[in-house]
Amino acid sequence: MTLRVLAIDDSFTMRELLRHVLTEAGFEVAIAEDGVHAIECLPDAKPDVIVTDLNMPRMDGFGVIEAVRGGEHSSRAPILVLTTESAEPLKQRARAAGATGWIVKPFNETSLVAAIRRVAAW
Amino acid sequence: MSSIDLKDVFFVECEDLLVAMDEGLRELEAGSTDPETVNAVFRAVHSIKGGAGAFALADLVNFAHKFETVLDDVRASRIETNPTLFGAFLVAGDHLADLVAAARDGVQTDPSASEKAIAALNMAGGQDDAPADSVEISAPVFAPLALDLDLPLPVTGPEGRNFRIALKPKDSAINAGHDAALLLQQLAELGTLSTTIDASALPDATAFDPNKSYLGWTADLLTEHSLAEIEEVFDFAKDDCELDISEIEAPVPDLPPLPDLVEPQDTAENVIAEVSELAPQPVKAEAAKSKSGSTAAPRQTIRVDIERVDRLVDVVGELVIHQAMLSEAIEQSGLRIEAEVERGLDQLRQLSRQIQESVMSIRAQPVKPLFDRMHRIVREASAAANKTARLITEGEMTEVDKTIIERLADPLTHMIRNAVDHGLEKMEKRLESGKSEEGVVTLSAAHRSGRVLITLSDDGGGIDRDRVKQVAISKGLIPASADLTPSEIDNLLFLPGFSTASEVSNLSGRGVGMDVVKSEIAGLGGRVSIASVRGEGTTLTISLPLTLAVLDGMVVEVSGQLLVLPVSSIIETLRPEAEAKHSIGTGDTVLDVRGTFVPLIDVGTRLGFREVTASDCGSIVVLVERDDDDCLALMVDGIRDQRQVVIKGLEGNYGHIPGIAAATVLGDGSVALILDPSDLANPSSSQRSALQPVAAE
Numbered sequence: 001m002t003l004r005v006l007a008i009d010d011s012f013t014m015r016e017l018l019r020h021v022l023t024e025a026g027f028e029v030a031i032a033e034d035g036v037h038a039i040e041c042l043p044d045a046k047p048d049v050i051v052t053d054l055n056m057p058r059m060d061g062f063g064v065i066e067a068v069r070g071g072e073h074s075s076r077a078p079i080l081v082l083t084t085e086s087a088e089p090l091k092q093r094a095r096a097a098g099a100t101g102w103i104v105k106p107f108n109e110t111s112l113v114a115a116i117r118r119v120a121a122w
Numbered sequence: 123m124s125s126i127d128l129k130d131v132f133f134v135e136c137e138d139l140l141v142a143m144d145e146g147l148r149e150l151e152a153g154s155t156d157p158e159t160v161n162a163v164f165r166a167v168h169s170i171k172g173g174a175g176a177f178a179l180a181d182l183v184n185f186a187h188k189f190e191t192v193l194d195d196v197r198a199s200r201i202e203t204n205p206t207l208f209g210a211f212l213v214a215g216d217h218l219a220d221l222v223a224a225a226r227d228g229v230q231t232d233p234s235a236s237e238k239a240i241a242a243l244n245m246a247g248g249q250d251d252a253p254a255d256s257v258e259i260s261a262p263v264f265a266p267l268a269l270d271l272d273l274p275l276p277v278t279g280p281e282g283r284n285f286r287i288a289l290k291p292k293d294s295a296i297n298a299g300h301d302a303a304l305l306l307q308q309l310a311e312l313g314t315l316s317t318t319i320d321a322s323a324l325p326d327a328t329a330f331d332p333n334k335s336y337l338g339w340t341a342d343l344l345t346e347h348s349l350a351e352i353e354e355v356f357d358f359a360k361d362d363c364e365l366d367i368s369e370i371e372a373p374v375p376d377l378p379p380l381p382d383l384v385e386p387q388d389t390a391e392n393v394i395a396e397v398s399e400l401a402p403q404p405v406k407a408e409a410a411k412s413k414s415g416s417t418a419a420p421r422q423t424i425r426v427d428i429e430r431v432d433r434l435v436d437v438v439g440e441l442v443i444h445q446a447m448l449s450e451a452i453e454q455s456g457l458r459i460e461a462e463v464e465r466g467l468d469q470l471r472q473l474s475r476q477i478q479e480s481v482m483s484i485r486a487q488p489v490k491p492l493f494d495r496m497h498r499i500v501r502e503a504s505a506a507a508n509k510t511a512r513l514i515t516e517g518e519m520t521e522v523d524k525t526i527i528e529r530l531a532d533p534l535t536h537m538i539r540n541a542v543d544h545g546l547e548k549m550e551k552r553l554e555s556g557k558s559e560e561g562v563v564t565l566s567a568a569h570r571s572g573r574v575l576i577t578l579s580d581d582g583g584g585i586d587r588d589r590v591k592q593v594a595i596s597k598g599l600i601p602a603s604a605d606l607t608p609s610e611i612d613n614l615l616f617l618p619g620f621s622t623a624s625e626v627s628n629l630s631g632r633g634v635g636m637d638v639v640k641s642e643i644a645g646l647g648g649r650v651s652i653a654s655v656r657g658e659g660t661t662l663t664i665s666l667p668l669t670l671a672v673l674d675g676m677v678v679e680v681s682g683q684l685l686v687l688p689v690s691s692i693i694e695t696l697r698p699e700a701e702a703k704h705s706i707g708t709g710d711t712v713l714d715v716r717g718t719f720v721p722l723i724d725v726g727t728r729l730g731f732r733e734v735t736a737s738d739c740g741s742i743v744v745l746v747e748r749d750d751d752d753c754l755a756l757m758v759d760g761i762r763d764q765r766q767v768v769i770k771g772l773e774g775n776y777g778h779i780p781g782i783a784a785a786t787v788l789g790d791g792s793v794a795l796i797l798d799p800s801d802l803a804n805p806s807s808s809q810r811s812a813l814q815p816v817a818a819e
Contacts, residue, residue: 011139011169013132017176020128055168057161076311084172100314106175118316 003120004028006047008038008064009082010056014105018051018082025113035059039067047077049120051112054083054090062097069098078119082107132173133226134425139166140219141494147215148497151208157197163211164193170222179225182218185236189214192243207246214239216498282313282344285352288366290320290338295362306341308355313345342370428524431484438478439768442672443787445474446765450789475766478672482523486668489567489576490518492527492534499535500563503542509549510559511542516566522574526646526666530576533639537578537662538563540636545580545660555657557581573690574668579661585654587611594620612652616640644778647769649800665800667783673769675786675796677762678744681731684794685758686767686786691799693745693753695761713743713755720745723802724757729781746799754803765789769796 005027007018015031022029030045032038036058038050050068054061061081068075078100083090086104094102100119103112146163149156171186193211195201217239224231287309291302309315320338324330343352349367356365449467493515504511522530546552546561553559562581567574587608594600594614606614614620618637636650643650648666667673667688675686702714703722713722722743726732744756767786772779772795783798 010165011172012135013128013173013176014169016131017128053172055165057165078314084168084175105172106178119314 002026002028003116004030004046004048005051005116006030006032006038006041006045006049006077007051007082008032008035008056008061009053010034011053014053021109021112022051022116025116027113027116035061035064035067038064042068042075047075049116050075050077050079051082051116052079054081054085054094062093065094065097065099080115080119082112129177130427131425132177133222135173136170136222136226137491139170140215140222141491142166143215143218144494144497147208147211150203151205151212160193160197164190164197167193167218170218174225177225181231181233181236182221182225185214185221185240186218188240189218189243192247195247201247204246207243210239210242210246212501214243216501219498282346284370285343285345285349286368286370287341287343287352288338288364289341289356290364291335292362292364293333293335295335302337302339305355306339309341309343309352312347312352312355313343315341315343317341338364426484431481432525434481435485438474438481439672441474442478442766443768443789445470446789447791454790478766482668482672485524486521487524487527488519488521489527489530490515492531493518493565493567495531496534496538496565499538500542503539504546504561507543507546509542509546509561511546511561511563513538514562514564516564517568520567520569520574522567522666523668526574526648529642529646530664530666533642533664534565534576534578536639537636538565541578541580541582541660541662545582547583551583555583569668570665574666576664576666577661578664579659581659584656584658584660585612585615585652586656590614609653612654615652616650641778645771647771647783647798649798667769672766673796674764675767676744676764677788677794678725678742678758679760679762680729680758681726683731684762684788684792685725686794686796687744687746687756687799688783688796689764691746691748693747695742695744697741698743715745715753715755718753720753720755721803722755722757725797725802726757726759728802748800748803752803754799756797756799756802767794767796 003026005022007015007022007029008031009015009018010033015033019029019031030041030047032041034056035052038052039059050064052061052064059067061083065079065081068077068079079098080101080103081091081094081099082103082105084105091102101115103115143163143166146159146166149159150163167186167190171183171190174182174186192201192214196203196207201207217235220235221231223229289302289305295302306315306317318340320340321336323338324336345352349369352367353360356363449471452463452467496515497513500511500513541563542561546563547555547557549559552561564579565576567576569575590611591600591604591606591614594611594617595602595604597619599614599617599620600606615636616639618635620635620637640650643664643666646666648664651663651665652660653663654660674689676689676692678685678687696715698713698715704712704714704719706712711722711724712719727734741757741759742761744758744761746754746756748754767788769784770786772782772785781798781802782795783801784796785793786796788794
């Protein structure tokens with residue numbers, strides 16, 4: 001079975017980069033361009049792992065984490081935050097909301113894929 | 123897709139982001155208090171920083187980071203906003219755009235420009251240039267491809283405890299129906315689980331006994347649940363397993379991924395759904411790699427290298443020509459045209475047209491990005507000229523061929539600089555004449571009978587015709603005795619070597635005059651016209667074809683030559699009575715069209731094909747519309763047919779030929795000129811004009 005990954009980023013470049021890297025890694029990739037879109041995608045995408053940016057229009061990464069953990073389609077899928085931010089308070093906030101891991105951009109492709117595999121315990 | 127391709131994608135995205143940023147900054151400057159505006163600017167800068175980081179563009183990352191920090195302070199209301207700050211934002215935005223361009227072109231940038239922009243930001247934000255911040259910028263966090271993989275999260279506070287669970291099912295577990303994968307899955311539901319498998323006891327296939335248990339697992343669990351709750355998972359299985367659960371202090375070690383042998387952690391619902399969809403195989407060799415891409419993409423768009431589209435346009439142009447050649451060859455072969463051949467030809471013609479239209483629609487782009495860039499030009503031009511000016515844009519969603527948009531940037535930039543520099547009066551003068559201190563430059567785009575009209579108007583003082591005429595005379599561009607209409611005087615501005623600015627300006631006076639603008643626009647198959655009202659302002663109108671590739675043309679015959687008229691400009695064709703033509707004093711003729719007098723031009727004499735107008739009888743008149751809405755009657759000898767023609771530019775070889783827009787290749791391989799009706803009517807295209815310094819005919 002293929003691991004399904006939902007990647008959320010408002011930057012077109014990042015989305016294309018993630019789509020490329022994750023598809024190459026053999027994942028089934030769903031892409032969303034912001035939090036609201038991601039939550040819409042959730043029932044169809046049924047992700048095993050969610051990778052989300054923090055700063056996004058409409059709904060940011062924290063919103064995504066909260067919605068995934070608490071919403072109608074609540075899921076325990078691991079959530080990796082992929083962001084340029086590295087401030088400890090933000091990390092704590094993400095963790096409290098239910099994030100699984102934190103990866104600082106720019107990311108190393110191999111490590112990202114490894115991290116996704118690891119949190120998915122595939 | 124290689125990373126090179128992605129880098130291109132990044133720079134394309136940067137264009138969009140810079141536009142979004144610039145828009146937001148202008149809204150802020152205009153007094154927007156909507157928090158979403160600052161957010162949008164922040165996100166744009168942030169995305170640029172993020173992408174730049176991925177491609178190790180250090181200068182860009184550093185500056186974007188600093189800019190973003192100040193924006194974040196504004197966002198969080200940590201610093202007060204003020205007009206100086208917004209000004210600094212605009213400067214910073216412009217500098218960011220420069221850095222993006224430099225990164226794209228692989229050019230080094232002057233670090234002092236970044237420092238200056240940062241200093242302005244800090245000063246306006248009421249902050250010291252905190253050295254701590256600059257240290258942070260160069261910290262390895264933003265170093266190329268640095269990885270700060272903070273995973274699993276360090277265990278702090280009451281949020282979770284780490285347990286290590288060693289699980290080794292006994293042989294009896296298989297009989298009891300225990301599935302290690304399910305146990306691990308239940309563990310995973312308690313928290314974050316990472317698992318390694320010990321397959322060292324696994325014999326080779328020949329010795330494999332399906333009734334024996336060979337595998338063992340070590341699972342690290344980060345959970346908020348208690349030890350008792352973990353033990354509960356193994357309640358039914360513990361007799362059939364070797365089980366050891368211990369709490370560990372250190373964060374879970376970075377374990378290598380073992381993708382093959384463990385069921386995914388997932389929610390119960392998802393797993394149930396999977397079970398019903400695909401019979402699960404808990405222990406399974408590597409799953410077949412799925413090629414499937416995204417399952418939920420937003421608006422499906424692709425970005426394509428423009429060169430590929432251009433190639434397509436070229437090929438379609440050839441296709442249109444060859445389709446015409448084929449039709450003509452069949453016609454001339456004298457073969458009896460069978461119904462099927464004709465149907466086939468007809469279909470080919472329709473298909474070629476559809477292909478051509480589809481390709482053109484790919485190339486059509488809204489002028490918005492181009493217009494948005496002009497805000498910066500107005501900003502810089504007004505600052506340099508010590509004036510205040512505002513740019514209003516209208517009809518930004520008007521779509522034009524991408525090539526035209528690109529090649530319009532330079533002339534438009536120059537025209538806008540001119541409008542601010544020469545068009546708008548100095549502040550004191552504006553106040554004197556009862557205008558507001560802030561000059562307004564309006565840029566608008568609209569579609570008009572198969573062409574695109576771009577107008578640039580200012581609310582300045584208008585053209586000082588007396589002075590323009592004087593200058594033209596003093597520069598020997600026109601004879602002192604010339605008797606010119608106001609519109610002719612306005613058009614003097616387009617003559618080479620004309621410049622009225624009494625003091626050399628460092629803005630528009632860059633050695634480029636309006637003549638260059640005019641020839642650049644002409645190179646696009648377009649025209650510029652100028653209109654001005656003293657005291658109220660000046661309007662420049664650019665009229666452009668929708669596409670540079672193909673047009674619907676009416677093939678007409680004049681003095682044995684075949685010429686093409688753009689169908690979009692034709693109102694009607696008529697065969698007038700001799701008495702409908704009236705000669706007026708200057709040798710010009712007008713035609714009475716149902717009570718309206720329209721200037722009548724004999725195309726043959728105007729283009730120099732013949733000396734005198736051919737006998738009136740048999741002449742056919744094509745009534746065409748000009749850009750300024752006026753009509754013009756063109757006398758031709760005959761109408762051949764109507765067809766699509768591929769536009770081939772002449773400017774490159776012959777310069778601008780008055781009255782001629784371009785040329786095309788007809789079905790039989792001969793060349794026909796494409797007429798420019800509006801230009802035909804211009805006095806400058808007649809040989810007798812005093813305004814045409816270069817004999818072009």
